[in-house]
Amino acid sequence: MSGEATRYEAGEAFARRMDAEDPLRAFREEFLFPRHGDGAELYLLGNSLGLQPRKAQQYVLEAMDAWATLGVDGHFKGSRPWMEYHLSLGEQMARVVGARPLEVVVMNTLTVNLHLMMVSFYRPTLERSKILMEASAFPSDQYAVASQVRHHGYDPAQTVIPLAPREGEDVLRTEDILEVLERRGKEIALVLFGNVNYLNGQAFDMAAITRAAHAQGCRVGFDLAHAAGNLRLSLHDDGPDFAVWCSYKYLNGGPGALAGAFVHERHAHDASLNRFAGWWGNDKRTRFLMKPDHEPTPGAEGWVLSNPPILQLAALRASLELFDRATMPALREKSVKLTGYLEFLLDRLPPGFVHSLTPRDPEQRGAHLSLRFSKDPQRMLQTLRSEGIHCDFRSPDVIRAAPAPLYNSFVDVHRFVDVLDRHARS
Structure with a gap:
């Protein structure tokens, strides 16, 4: 992952390639994820409560x-x-x-x-x-x-x-x-x-x-x-x-x-x-x-x-x-790419389905996007939770999604938007 502008692609293969090339990918293993069914929850809530580092219990x-x-x-x-x-x-x-x-x-x-x-x-x-x-x-x-x-x-x-x-x-x-x-x-x-x-x-x-x-x-x-x-x-x-x-x-x-x-x-x-x-x-x-x-x-x-x-x-x-270990410059570089990828995929959803309140300029935002949907946001949140995806809701109608670079991946982002796409077309 370099500092050059990333040319995003829509398919999951692109997300997997970005994860494979990510120099910070190993940090994901340093955290404990809530469970959903037989697997880990897709957690996009680092802007509300970050995940537990594996060593936290040891140090306590x-x-x-x-x-x-x-x-x-x-x-x-x-x-x-x-x-x-x-x-x-x-x-x-x-x-x-x-x-x-x-x-x-x-x-x-x-x-x-x-x-x-x-x-x-x-x-x-x-x-x-x-x-x-x-x-x-x-x-x-x-x-x-x-x-x-x-x-x-x-x-x-x-x-x-x-x-x-x-x-x-x-x-x-x-x-x-x-x-x-x-x-x-x-x-x-x-x-x-x-x-x-x-x-x-x-x-x-x-x-x-x-x-x-x-x-x-x-x-x-x-x-x-x-x-x-x-x-x-x-x-x-x-x-x-x-x-x-x-x-x-x-x-x-x-x-x-x-x-x-x-x-x-x-x-x-x-x-x-x-x-x-x-x-x-x-x-x-x-x-x-x-x-x-x-x-x-x-x-x-x-x-x-x-x-x-x-x-x-x-x-x-x-x-x-x-x-x-990760350093803030490296984390910020990955974060810009992750949130930019999220925005790119959201732009490909059916017109009028979702509107982001967050500035498009990466210099004017952090990791999270605040999203307003044309369909009932509470129902949207329930749909995401049923699929093992955890975001949050802010009254009256905003869902926030925050891919945190220490533990979130490009595949996480792709999966999140894939669920939104299926809901938009249903």
Whole structure:
């Protein structure tokens, strides 16, 4: 598989040839697939909950064994002492999101991290109080933003600026985002976007939005729930003030897995930043002196509240090791080809049967396509499940399909569309 544009073909033989030539094909064997009948389920839900890496259970059991045999000494003894367990994961996660180790920490869950970041980076004033975000942001982000706005004594209906696509269009245009920043930037305290929109799959131009917002004096944050482990990110170079993400989707950390947070290094030593503080975020050099005043650890770790849950770190470790082996550039190259192949096959279905809400430009999307069908989508979903194909549904009428490059194949994509074709012609 090269970086050249792929010339797709419709037959299954093409899919099998692409899989045979795929340098990442062996990673499929590193995951456990749900069963359907006598075989494995065709799983296209990496954008909702990633599959379990085979080594996850082993690593969790190793941590359990250390607890059983070492007790509290497990913090300092054994093959992987708990006091330092999170450090290598932070370095691995930094490579996934294009950041420096100082800028990344694995902690909490996504919405908790969003609240912690907004405590520091949403500091409204009478002149500058607004928050700019996409109108179709994930509900949890909308709830978090509204509650933060109310906490500061403002009315979300007057303070949040929700951007929607132009009439008759499915996605936001970058020029429309930049125009609002140019026109209203002096009112805006925070720009907060989901880097990949969960509903339509649009990937926003993070660098352009950040530059335009900073030029107006705004703080900038991104929710990378659908981007981390999906897109080739460059958080440090793009320069947002912060970012947050979960690790149970493309990062395969398990249900409710620990999340990630990024704080740009220009804030690394700014102890004056308003923040909620906890013991584990105290400077490591003085943490065990038990001083009454909080001295934040430089970098993203300064936002940590509590010591990390080792069992969750162990499960996530299994997946991050695979990302290190595969590398994000290689995964992204395969992902572009996989999703492009899915789009190519969908285009060959009977006219009017399916419409994709997701941009056709690979630079403006990740792995998943959001599909709207002319026939009943709920019935369509039931048909797919009866055939052992697992996608998901988003109200009111969107089915999302996400071929994840770590474990999905070109044959998976071909089989999925073949079922849709049979349904379309029935």
